Amino acid sequence: MKYILVTGGVISGIGKGIIASSVGTILKSCGLHVTAIKIDPYINIDAGTFSPYEHVVPHITDAIQEWVMKQAKISVDDDGMEPQVCVIELGGTVGDIESMPFIEAFRQFQFKVKKENFCNIHVSLIPQPSATGEQKTKPTQNSVRELRGLGLTPDLIMCRCTTPLETAVKEKISMFCHVEPTQVICVHDVPSVYRVPLLLEDQGVVSYLCQRLNLPVEMKPRKLLTKWKEMADRSDRLLESVSIALVGKYTKLSDSYTSVIKALEHSALAINHKLEVKYIDSADLETATLQEEPVKYHEAWQKLCSAHGVLVPGGFGVRGTEGKMQAINWARKQNKPFLDANSTEFNPESKHPVVIDMPEHNPGQMGGTMRLGKRRTIFKSSSSVLRKLYGNVEYVEERHRHRFEVNPELKHHFEEKGLQFVGQDVEGERMEVIELEDHYYFVGVQYHPEFTSRPINPSPPYFGLLLAAAGKLQSYLTKGCRLSPR
Numbered sequence: 001m002k003y004i005l006v007t008g009g010v011i012s013g014i015g016k017g018i019i020a021s022s023v024g025t026i027l028k029s030c031g032l033h034v035t036a037i038k039i040d041p042y043i044n045i046d047a048g049t050f051s052p053y054e055h056v057v058p059h060i061t062d063a064i065q066e067w068v069m070k071q072a073k074i075s076v077d078d079d080g081m082e083p084q085v086c087v088i089e090l091g092g093t094v095g096d097i098e099s100m101p102f103i104e105a106f107r108q109f110q111f112k113v114k115k116e117n118f119c120n121i122h123v124s125l126i127p128q129p130s131a132t133g134e135q136k137t138k139p140t141q142n143s144v145r146e147l148r149g150l151g152l153t154p155d156l157i158m159c160r161c162t163t164p165l166e167t168a169v170k171e172k173i174s175m176f177c178h179v180e181p182t183q184v185i186c187v188h189d190v191p192s193v194y195r196v197p198l199l200l201e202d203q204g205v206v207s208y209l210c211q212r213l214n215l216p217v218e219m220k221p222r223k224l225l226t227k228w229k230e231m232a233d234r235s236d237r238l239l240e241s242v243s244i245a246l247v248g249k250y251t252k253l254s255d256s257y258t259s260v261i262k263a264l265e266h267s268a269l270a271i272n273h274k275l276e277v278k279y280i281d282s283a284d285l286e287t288a289t290l291q292e293e294p295v296k297y298h299e300a301w302q303k304l305c306s307a308h309g310v311l312v313p314g315g316f317g318v319r320g321t322e323g324k325m326q327a328i329n330w331a332r333k334q335n336k337p338f339l340d341a342n343s344t345e346f347n348p349e350s351k352h353p354v355v356i357d358m359p360e361h362n363p364g365q366m367g368g369t370m371r372l373g374k375r376r377t378i379f380k381s382s383s384s385v386l387r388k389l390y391g392n393v394e395y396v397e398e399r400h401r402h403r404f405e406v407n408p409e410l411k412h413h414f415e416e417k418g419l420q421f422v423g424q425d426v427e428g429e430r431m432e433v434i435e436l437e438d439h440y441y442f443v444g445v446q447y448h449p450e451f452t453s454r455p456i457n458p459s460p461p462y463f464g465l466l467l468a469a470a471g472k473l474q475s476y477l478t479k480g481c482r483l484s485p486r
Contacts, residue, residue, distance in 0.1 A: 001069075001072055001073070001083070001084070001085075001086060001113070001117065002084060002085045002086070002117050002118075002213045002215065003068075003072070003085075003086050003088060003109075003113060003117060003118045003119075004023060004085065004086070004087045004088065004118075004119055004120075004121060004209070004213075005088045005090060005106055005118070005119070005120045005121070005152075006019055006020040006023070006087065006088065006089045006090065006120075006121045006122075006123060007090050007094055007103075007120060007121070007122050007123070007147065007152070007154075008090075008092070008093055008094065008122070008123045008124070009093060009094045009095075009122060009123070009124045009125070009139075009140070009142075009143025009144070009146070009147065010093065010124050010125040010139040010140065010142075010143050011093065011125055012092060012093050014093075014123050014124070014125055014160055015123055015160050015187065016089050016090070016091070016123050017038070017089055018193050018196050019121065019123050019158055019187065019196070019200075020036060020038075020087045020088075020089040020121075021036070021197075022196040022197040022199075022200050023087055023121065023200065023205065023209075024036050024085075024087045025197040025224075025228065026197050026200055026201050026205065026206050026225065027085055027087075027206065027209065027215075028224060029222040029223075029224035029225040029228070030206060030210075030215075030217040030218075030222060031217065031218075031222075032084050032085055032215065032216075032217065033075075033076075033077055033081050033082065033083045033084045033085070034076075034083060034084070034085045034086075034087065035071075035072060035074065035075075035076045035083035035085070035086050035087075036076075036086065036087045036088070036089070037068060037071055037072065037086060037087075037088045037089070038089045038091070039088065039089065039090050039091055039102060040091045040092075041090065041091050041092045041096065041098045041099040041101075041102050056098075060101060061101055061104050061105040061108060062105075064101065064102060064105035065105050065108065065109050065112065068086075068088065068105075068109070071086075072086035084215070084216075085213075085215070088106075090102055090103075090106070094122075094143055094146055094147050094150070095143075095146055100150075103147075103150045103151075103152065104150070104151070106120075106152060107150065107151035107152055110152070116213065116214055117213065119155040119156070119209070119212050119213060120147075120152050120153065120154050120155055120156075121154065121155065121156045121157075121158055122143070122144060122147060122154035122156070122157050122158070123158045123160060123187075124139065124140040124143045124144070124157060124158070124159060124160065125139055125140065125159075125160050125161075126139075126140060126159045126160065126161040126165065126169070127139060128161065128162050128163065135161060135163075135165065135166060135169045137169060137172050137173050137176070140157065140159060140173055140177065141173070141176050141177060144157065144177040148178075153178075154177070154179065154183075155179075155183065155208075155212060156179075156183050156184075156185055156205070156208065157173060157177055157179060157183060157184050157185065158185045158187050159173065159184060159185065159186055159187060160187050160188075161186065161187070161188050161189075162188065162189050163188055163189070164186055164188045165184070165186035165188065170184045170186070182204065182208065183208070185200065185203050185205060186199075186203065187199060187200075191235070191236050192232060192235040192236060194228065194231055194232040194235050194455060195232045197225070197228060198225075198228065198229060198232060201225065227456055228455075228456070231269065231455060231456060234269065234272065235269055238269075238272060238273060238274045239274075240272065240273050240274065240470075241273060241274040241275070241276055242268060242271075242273040242274070242275060242276070242308050242309070242466060242469050242470045243276040243277075243278055243306070243307045243308050243309075243469075244264055244275065244276070244277055244278070244307055244308065244309045244310070244311050244465070244466075244469060245278045245280055245303060245304045245307035245309070245310045245311065246260070246261075246277050246278065246279055246280065246311050246313065247280045247282050247285070247304070247310065247311070247312050248279070248280075248281070248282060248312070248313050249281075249282055249283075251279040251280060251281045252281070254279065257313055259448070259450040259451060259453075260311070260313050260450050261277060262450070262453065263449065263450035263453035263458065263459050263462040264277065264311070264462055264465075264466065265455075266453050266454065266455050266457075266458035266459070266462070267453075267458040267459070267462045267463040267465070267466040267467075268466050269455065269458075270458050270463060270466075271463075271466055271467060271470055271472060273466070273470055275466075278303045278304075278306075278307050280300050280303055280304055281300065284296050284297060284299075284300035285297070285300050285301060285304065307469075308469035308470065309441075309465050309466070309468060309469030311465065371400050371401070371402055371403065372400060372401050373399060373400060374397050374398065374399050374400075375397065375398070375399075375400050375425065375447065376395050376396070376397050376425070376426050377395060377396050377397070377398060377423045377424070377425065377432040377433060377446075377447065378394065378395045378423065378424055378425070378426060378428075379393070379394060379395060379396075379422060379423050379433070380421070380422055380423065380424055381420065381422040381435075384420075384422040384423070384433070384435060385435060385441065385443065385464065385473075385477070386422065386423070386433055386435065386443055386445075386460065386461060386464065387422065387423075388477055388481055389460040389461070389463060389464045389481065390460045391481065392481075396423075398445075398447035398448070398449055398451075398452060399447060399448055399451040399452060400446065400447045400448065401448060402446065405430055405431065405446065406421075406431045406434075406446075408429060408430070408431060411431065414434075418436060418437035418438065419434055419435075419436055419437075420434065420435050420436070420437060421433065421434055422434070422435050423445075430446065431446065432445065432446045432447065433445050433446070440468055440473070441464055441465065441467075441468035441473055443461055443464065443465075445461055449461045449462060450462065
């Protein structure tokens with residue numbers, strides 16, 4: 001197993017994720033089996049349950065190393081082969097107190113797996129103050145010095161800058177950071193993130209990694225990279241746009257919905273449209289806001305009504321109150337027996353709970369109690385729009401992370417009113433996919449399809465949303481789920 005650690009310095013949000021993804025993409029285009037690990041620098045039984053506004057200080061190193069080695073061996077390809085390369089993105093910035101145990105863990109790890117199986121890519125900032133227009137190397141020098149002081153030596157220094165790196169600047173970084181000029185990689189601003197893998201390829205990153213890690217790669221034209229270049233070229237020529245209203249709980253921090261936004265971008269690119277996301281705080285749509293801040297209330301509803309499509313992250317019956325309200329509010333509009341329809345999370349004594357705890361969930365324990373990982377969903381209807389978008393398959397396997405679900409005892413009441421549960425789990429006990437009859441595209445899923453969306457292979461539920469928002473869904477379905485060459 002070969003390990004490539006991607007660290008970052010100077011500022012957070014420098015682009016480590018894009019660099020890690022790009023390195024993985026160009027290595028995968030060489031025919032290698034590549035996996036990836038994203039580390040948020042927290043030790044917790046279930047860091048995914050944190051509020052995006054919270055942070056926690058962690059500890060421990062041996063557990064980190066054991067976990068990395070275990071996760072790296074899990075197959076991520078359809079052929080079931082064990083990965084040959086693992087690209088690890090270490091979140092945060094070198095010097096942060098919360099990332100210290102992870103830096104120390106990887107300092108030890110490099111000796112455990114041996115030098116020929118471990119390399120470090122350090123992503124740093126080259127600021128260019130407008131007053132002088134000069135590219136400054138001092139922040140990068142300091143960042144690399146701190147990283148070295150903690151026991152890690154960067155093999156490649158990837159410099160984030162607004163304009164291409166000047167030769168003199170590159171040589172200066174090389175001299176004061178103790179690397180060859182060829183190990184200083186320029187990652188300047190480009191029109192689209194899809195151009196970054198091509199940028200790295202042009203600067204010989206694959207050649208360096210193959211030599212440094214002794215990777216079994218033949219240097220020949222790669223089909224995947226050709227497709228990637230075509231996609232990048234297409235992303236620069238988009239003329240039409242499509243808008244999606246994203247109604248959520250954490251919209252003030254767009255990073256909270258990064259996977260969702262990326263899935264929307266992948267689907268928008270597939271139909272040759274620019275994506276416009278309208279962020280709407282779900283609280284702003286409530287009647288309480290109308291009384292307290294009427295301007296904010298009307299602005300939120302105006303945004304919602306003007307969008308081509310609406311997305312509520314979380315779907316139905318899953319964690320995050322805005323997702324649960326999709327099922328709850330629908331039930332509230334029905335006849336008398338459902339007037340006090342509620343969620344057991346909001347009102348444990350509700351007589352008609354639409355959303356309930358999973359039977360195996362212990363309500364007194366919040367961490368580590370979710371239904372997590374890849375699960376199979378069986379389609380129960382041959383006319384399901386989502387089934388057609390998936391390629392008319394009998395079942396799909398998607399990733400889950402939830403502890404609440406739609407109450408299956410109320411299934412027949414929903415279906416009498418046109419809300420069809422077209423997908424269920426293998427046992428037929430959990431409602432996985434809903435579709436509303438006689439609606440252009442009203443779909444809810446229990447799982448998180450955004451986790452498996454890829455730029456060249458967008459997620460079907462998101463792809464359907466974008467097709468519908470752009471007015472192309474019926475045409476797509478009529479043509480046998482094929483896009484026109486244009």
